[in-house]
Amino acid sequence: MQGRFVDQGHFDVLIAGGGVAGAAAAAALSQLQLNILIIEPDPAHGRRLAGELIHPPGIEGLCDLGLLDDRSMPGSAVKGFAIFPSEKDDSMGSVTLCYGKKPGMRHLGRAIEHRVLKSHLLEKVQNFPGVTAWIGARVIGMEKNSDGTFTAVVRRNQDEIRLCPRLILGADGPMSRVRKMIGIPHETRRYSGMMGLEVEDTHLPNNGYGNIFLNSAGVAYAYAIGQGRARVMFEVLKGADSNESIKTHLSLFPPLFKLDIERVLATHKPLAAANFCIVPSTSIQGNAALVGDARGCCHPLTASGITAAVKDALILRDALRETDIDIAAALRRYSGRCGRLELTRRTLAEELREAFLxxxxxxxxxxxxxxxxxxxxxxxxxxxxxxxxxxxxxxxxxxxxxxxxxxxxxxxxxxxxxxxxxxxxxxxxxxxxxxxxxxxxxxxxxxxx
Ligand SMILES: Cc1cc2nc3c(=O)[nH]c(=O)nc-3n(C[C@H](O)[C@H](O)[C@H](O)COP(=O)(O)OP(=O)(O)OC[C@H]3O[C@@H](n4cnc5c(N)ncnc54)[C@H](O)[C@@H]3O)c2cc1C
Structure with a gap:
């Protein structure tokens, strides 16, 4: 370690994590004229298998925050879900669930390749007033102060820097280290794994919808992500063989689309991810709050993680605004409101998963x-x-x-x-x-x- 510095009060808010939740929170809080520092360790915006399908409230929120623009939005429009029942009850084919149309409300979602989405949001938010990003830095510690607040320890290049902002946000994903370092316990359930790849969208069924295929091997997804490409994801249940699972999933896919996928699988290793349900005991501690997946996540069946992360950012901004930036009071409001939304989201995902699998x-x-x-x-x-x-x-x-x-x-x-x-x-x-x-x-x- 070359140097140890203490930075007192230069930043009002420190956000650990520059994913969707971190970028949305930074954009939302910059509207309150706060100085915000985003710490993001991954300079390459790592290519990984994660959220891409964003429901209309998520798109609406990202547009309102100025992070997406209707005139030049990456990805592909989504009208809703097309759900294919499992082999046992498929006598009536797929069911199409569309977003409702209400005047003044957006009725289209969007699917944007995860890395494209993440780098787009992070690049965009760095131009917002008061927002700074340290890319390649990492939050490595949280020290508790005598008044119950936290000082964040950040590693940047070879230096270890202590930062004492008024507010710290843990936006560092499902395995959040910030959550652990500020002492918030959580329950974890690992459901399954997910394998995913990109293929041409020429033979994608129901282009414009998020296809969900249900079968005994789990859930499979297929949707367009723009520029003639489609994402396909296959669930691999605990203890199951991934090749066998993919075969079972593919047996329900339309033949030409299945051929396209098999061709890609023959030459490319699929990306992998894990599906967790994480329920922290609280979302706030001292002057710190958790946002996005760090605050809790569930099975991606409903594809609602990104939308929830955007809602977190908006709820936090509103709570701070309503309390004249009284951090303790705002965090209490934030925790209550998010907790209510998360209960519905998690219960729905768990119920559907059980019903379908x-x-x-x-x-x-x-x-x-x-x-x-x-x-x-x-x-x-x-x-x-x-x-x-x-x-x-x-x-x-x-x-x-x-x-x-x-x-x-x-x-x-x-x-x-x-x-x-x-x-x-x-x-x-x-x-x-x-x-x-x-x-x-x-x-x-x-x-x-
Ligand atoms: C297979 C799969 C499919 C999914 N599909 C969908 C979908 O279609 N639609 C949807 O809405 N959701 C989906 N989700 C959920 C969605 O991916 C997440 O809800 C969303 O990415 C959460 O964003 P986040 O910013 O909270 O976390 P992340 O995207 O995990 O970002 C966390 C960031 O924190 C950074 N970080 C980590 N450690 C530190 C540290 N110590 N200091 C500072 N920064 C740190 C990481 O580098 C990362 O950039 C899916 C999830 C999975 C696993």
Whole structure:
């Protein structure tokens, strides 16, 4: 180590991490005339498999913050999801869930290749007033001060620098070191792995939609990312062989698209990522707050991580504005509001994952109920898409929709009576009622506290 410096108060805010969450937070807080320092260790904006599909509220937020521009936006427009049921219940083909159209509200999302998105946002935000970025630097420590605030220790080149900003944001992703260093415990569940590659979009089904293929090997995705390219991702469940899993996924893909993918797989090693559910015990500590995946993440089934990270930035900005930048009061507001949104997002992702992947009779009934509900009307599909895309983040809406989905079980009864066992149907219905009541209870608690 060559030097040790202490920088007192030059920066109001230090943001550890220059990913989507860090860039969005910097853009949002620069609107409050604060001096902001982003610390990002990865000068190459590392090529990795991560979020690309952004729902309309995320795009709206990034445009409002001045990080994306409608006139020159990278990537490809997304109208919603096209969901392909698993092999057992595919008699009626895929279901298309579109974003709802409301006057004054954006109804298109966007898919942007992750590295392109990350470098675009980070480059853009560095031109914002008051924003500085130290690329290649890293937050390596957090020292607790006697008043409960933290001093950040940053390694930059060969130097170790201590910074005492008014506010520190941990935007350093799901495995956040900042979270650990400020002493916030968390629960982790590793669901599965993900393998991904890029192919031509010529034979991509439902171009303009995020295709989600459900099957016994997990979830697979395919969507256009612009310039004639498409992203394909395959889930690899814990303990499963990745080649076998990819084969199973591909067996459900349209033949020509499958051929395109097999050709690329023969010459390119796919990118890999892990799918986690991380639930920290809190999102604030002293003068520090967590944003984006550091604040919590769930299975990428709903593709809502980026949208949630953008919402974090906007909520934090509003909380600081409302409290005249009283950090402690603003962080309390931030924590409460984000916690409510995250509960809905995480619960939805967990429920859908269980319904789509578990092989129990209860999960099968729920899966059939969901597809049956989606096939009832446009309104049902738009309501579901509002929840999936975080347009509607209310746990009340989730509880109500879960109840409506559960009612489909009675519609399905004659078929279950003939084709399956009534005992399984009963068990499934009991489970649906139990869950439905649990969600109503969670919604009530959230309303009360
Ligand atoms: C396979 C997969 C597919 C996904 N698909 C989607 C999708 O389609 N749509 C969607 O919305 N979401 C998706 N997600 C989730 C999405 O990727 C994340 O929610 C999003 O990238 C979170 O951004 P972030 O900025 O919080 O974290 P990250 O993107 O992880 O960024 C964290 C940053 O912190 C930096 N950092 C790390 N350590 C330090 C340190 N010590 N000091 C300073 N900086 C540090 C890192 O270099 C990195 O740049 C997906 C996730 C996975 C795994």
């Amino acid at each position: 578990a092989r129990t009779p209860e999960a099968l009934l729920l899966r059939e109920c969901i597809f049956s509900y989606w096939r009832t009307s446009d309104k049902a599909r738009i309501r579901s898409m509002a929840l999936l895309s975080s347009v509607d983040s209310s746990i009340f809406s989730l509880a109500t929709q879960y109840g409506t989905v559960a009612l489909q079980a009675f519609r399905l009864f004659p078929r279950w009576f003939v084709e399956k066992t009534v005992t399984d149907w009963h068990r499934g219905v009991l489970r649906l009622i139990q869950k439905s009541l649990a969600f109503q209870y969670a919604a009530m608690r959230q309303w009360l506290y």
